[in-house]
Amino acid sequence: MPTIKDVASEAGVSIATVSAVINGTRPVSDATRRRVEAVIQRLGYQPNRMAQGLKQGKSRIIAYILPSVTNPFFPSMLKGVEDIAYEADYSVLVCNTEMEPRRINRYSQLIREMQIDGVIITSPGLGVIHELVGCLNQRGITSIVLHGPRSIESVDRVLVDDEECGYLASSYLAQEGHGKIGFIGVCGSTTSWLRYQGFVRGLHSFGLKASEEYVCLGEGFSQQEGHRLGRILLDNQASPTGIVAANDLMAIGLWEAVLEAGLHVPEDVSLIGIDNTLAALLRPRMASVRIPTYEMGRAAAKQLLARIDGSAKGPPMTICLQPELVSGSTITALR
Amino acid sequence: MPTIKDVASEAGVSIATVSAVINGTRPVSDATRRRVEAVIQRLGYQPNRMAQGLKQGKSRIIAYILPSVTNPFFPSMLKGVEDIAYEADYSVLVCNTEMEPRRINRYSQLIREMQIDGVIITSPGLGVIHELVGCLNQRGITSIVLHGPRSIESVDRVLVDDEECGYLASSYLAQEGHGKIGFIGVCGSTTSWLRYQGFVRGLHSFGLKASEEYVCLGEGFSQQEGHRLGRILLDNQASPTGIVAANDLMAIGLWEAVLEAGLHVPEDVSLIGIDNTLAALLRPRMASVRIPTYEMGRAAAKQLLARIDGSAKGPPMTICLQPELVSGSTITALR
DNA sequence: TTGAAAGCGATACCAC
């Protein structure tokens, strides 16, 4: 691999000049510029990032920490992050934690060791995030929380309006004429709680009341839990005719429970999920509330970069994006 | 951020000694070791990767180039790669190309600039891969192809037995009693072609013949194409009662076409996909052929690391893993 | 068992 030295001697100039040509940090005569550029071309010279990073104390790399890469919800945010980063000539280090403390620590360390310029964090486990943010803050590494818990006050956050998600979902079912509308969600999750709040508001706006027997909370946002909660819900004598699930994955488990109960979707029971990650794949089509994941990723990256280059100042801020109802899902979830 | 110098002066030793303590590169007396370790702890010292990398010409980072992170098929391989890398104390740079030349070039450059130790490539676009492999080879960067075209001869490859995939799929339908079995796939794709070959073998083994009117090839492995081909296939007078789709996504589009034709799954038509990425989400359950993506990722990483540390020698080799029939899909596709 | 010092490849300041 040729170095800046090779280029310099080959072009008969000093390394300072080569550096100037590459970075445009100071004027260079047209003649030398052309000569140097030719040599760079010929040798296929590429600056060594390690050396640059060492000298400058920066890497032009930002990290994106996400809990799971097998659930398309997060990769979609990643794409938003990547697009903005690339425009600004930054690269993205993808840190897939799979919620494993081992991996989180590993990445946390890597980020510090690599002089990463900034970090976008998407809930890598509820407790851990505070520790992580603190640890990064302490080292002077700018960070921002994307779709994470609302308890973080010390850094910028990008969120979706979860209350509105619930509102859109229950309103949709109410508007379709359902009177008995249920909700399945996750106990202890703020996201789920807010969605439930919106769910209740949606019912109220149609003159309906939320009934406790139609609400069921479980352990996590998984298909399994959706299935389990669905069975419980449908075991009630007065079973709902429409059900909101706190996310698409739970909605699919729920669907399964509905079928097992000998009922049909949507003839006997209407379902709606939240996320719109998987709804597009189901037949018959399931409605869902789309979360603008890509746009959230973009917003987060933009804000992070603004903090890094100093163009954003002031106390931590929260950026909140709006969800959108998708009644007959389109075929855009996966490619 | 404290440096090795700070640690050294704080502990009253030379930086050489601190380095020795950290890397175990030469014997250090117990007393000094303890002293140095204490200081490292107290200062929260972390070695600077940039400096290390610069000095050693290595980064202990491998890159994984994948075409899309929103399709769970690839992230699943990524997990295999990550697990093996971590065990060997390597980190993984995820390069999500989204099949965009812009991104591919960007990553190709980043990989060279960052002194990446090795690269695992999963088809970032058919033409590009040769160029990429060549470019990396030339720079002395070890690479390996994971689930890529068979035309690559110059580096190691990890593949699934695609012929067997097709065989398992058609055998399954034949065994279920179907006599008229169709196939939809992709024109010009080796993967699709091999799966088709296996499909034919499966039919033969049950004394059936592949009939041209039951085979339809399209442009790509997408849901849209599955849908389009499904319509064509079902327009034939003598329509098949069982259909193999070259992947799950096509199978879903196909399913849609079946429903549109007023037919029911599986009463009128049985479907089987290949990949087992999405089959688990469908109701009623769809059969699929599981591709051992996670294991393939592991195998690729293992082989790459073996090449890097020199324990694997000799000409490029091909590692081929076997697929597996999944009749009633289990709930493990997404978490 | 330890320390001094020579680089790794770039940037940027100071002269000219």
Place this chain on the structure above:
DNA sequence: GTGGTATCGCTTTCAA
């Protein structure tokens, strides 16, 4: 406009 050189933080000889 251009060149020399100190420097970033670390690894690794070479001596002691």
